[in-house]
Amino acid sequence: MVFVLSKNKKPLAPTSNANARVLLKKGKAVVHSLYPFVIRLKEYKEATQCFEIKLDPGATTTGVAIVNQEKALFFFELIHRGASIKRSLDKRRGIRRARRQRNTRYRAPRFLNRTRPQGWLAPSVKSRADNVINFVKKYQHFIPLSKATIERVSFDNSSMAQGQTLYGVEYQQGALYQSKLRDFIFAKHGNTCVYCNGASGDKKVEVEHIISKSKGGTNSTHNLALSCRTCNVKKGTLSLKAFGRVMQKDYSHLEPKATPKHAAIVQSARNYTIESIAELMKVETGEGWETSFNRNQRALPKEHYYDALCVGSKSDYAIATSEVLEVKAQGRGSRQMCRMDRFGFPRTKAKESKTVKGFQTGDIVKAVVPSGLKKGKHLGRVAIRENGYFNITTKDSTVQGISHRHCKIIQKGDGYGYEHKTISA
Structure with missing residues (x-):
């Protein structure tokens, strides 16, 4: 399936790959984006239906499925960089602590003026939540989304919608409470x-x-x-x-080993995610055991995108795609001006700008080299060099030293890497 935009860049219902090829060949549409692949029509149209996005948040990978009433149209795996952020924070902390040991007697102490705002999250945790939130915001521009279903504790939405006053566990224990849980325990x-x-x-x-x-x-x-x-x-x-x-x-x-504090830490990012997405669209939640039960009932493999498909009470969707797009968070560079060696001396020259010849690290480029050892076409993510000779990371390898004169930007970098994979049978 392919995302479709109207002439004024409003999201429309997606179309099949074959129909997209016909529209492009006849000149009725142009390519708007390569990752994800989006076409833009040359005429005005209005969206006639809305779609649902289903999310299975995870510590390292979040599964995403976009569905309509009957079919699963798109699968995604959003890979987070929380571990990378944690390593960078550890490195920064080491540099900061080393700086404090120096003879800086005229520097005023600053260790007592640090406060954390209400709802503060650790940077590595907040990064994972922001990846999910930004993903939903971005894909709202490609397809009309009206509802999000996220794996979490269920609420008795029907009673709340009727204006009934609920107390304590009544928020979770509605009319359908444990109607499937007993079946799951017996089957297990x-x-x-x-x-x-x-x-x-x-x-x-x-x-x-x-x-x-x-x-x-x-x-x-x-x-x-x-x-x-x-x-x-x-x-x-x-x-x-x-x-x-x-x-x-x-x-x-x-035996109970986790404390309420540990449980709060695990749930904190999920609560932040749900509250942020609820500002964009209607949000429903599903429980973890329900996801597992639905997946086992359909005999689906244990994959993140299948877990996302099975979140919530409804999971009997026909699968209308054979690919999953892997979206890997890679960041947008670092603030460090130059790299240091193990003795603390600079080993690289400080960059004057993040761009060279109009290119920036992370951009997806197409290089056509007419001659030489690197002759051929290369499509991938570029890493810039000040001398104008770039490295291009393709699907199979990294090609080094390609002149900027042979490169053309296909898509500006957005902090993510993309790769298509075939879904598990």
């Missing part, structure tokens, strides 16, 4: 007691809390298991260690 454990494996002969099987609620156990799928009535009565509120060696071997890793 094969309808068999996890404690005696059916040895008790008790045929009455029920959902049981591994860590009892009286000791802080939750309703998470990781804390729910199947137990026959006999074993459930014997276990009571005992811990797994007290109940037996078999249970300790199989379920001791489910």
Whole structure:
């Protein structure tokens, strides 16, 4: 599928690859963007339908699917650079601390005037959330999006919409609460007691809390298991260690290790993401166990874009694409003027400008070299040099020392790298 814009750059419904080729060949459209591939019509049109974007946020990779009522039209994998940011911050901290040890007795102390604003997030965490938010903002210009579904704790939207006053867990426990959760738990454990494996002969099987609620156990799928009535009565509120060696071997890793503080850190970026996207469009949320249940029901491989497709209550979409676009966050350079060697002396010359001959690192260029060892066509991401001879990173390799005279900008750099992949069967 191909994104389509009207003459005044308003997003329209996407079209097939074949139809896009026909429009371009007949001169009825022009190429607007290469990554993602977008065409722009030469006539005015208005959008007649809206689409939904589904997100499965992750620490390193976020899965994205764009769907209509019946089909999944686009798949994306958004790869974050949180680890790279963390390494850069560690390096900057080392330089800062080394500077403090120098003999700077006339410098006023500044270590007591640092405050963090309300809602502050660590830069590596905020970067991941901003990647997702900026992705949604960008693709709003390519396709009319009216709704976003994000994996998170579910809310009883129907009761809230009717004006009912909800308290505590009632926000999560609506009329459909656990209607699929029980099926998931039974399927996960094969309808068999996890404690005696059916040895008790008790045929009455029920959902049981591994860590009892009286000791802080939750309703998470990781804390729910199947137990026959006999074993459930014997276990009571005992811990797994007290109940037996078999249970300790199989379920001791489910003892509560994370604190509420750790849980808050994990959820903080997700809350920030949802609140920001809610300012752009309507947002619905789905639970993690529901995503896993939907994916298993459809027998889909464990991929980030399939997880995104299965977020929320509806997942029975026909798949109308065979490709996934991998979008990798790469940043827009650094503020460091020149590089240092291990002794702290400059090893490169300070750059006077971020651009050379109209090119900037990260731009996607096409180079046509007429002769020499590098003869041929090269398409990829450019890394500029002040002498005017650039490096171009193509899909297969990096070609060095190509003159700027042979290069033509195809698309300005936006801080991301792009690569097409085939979806898993």
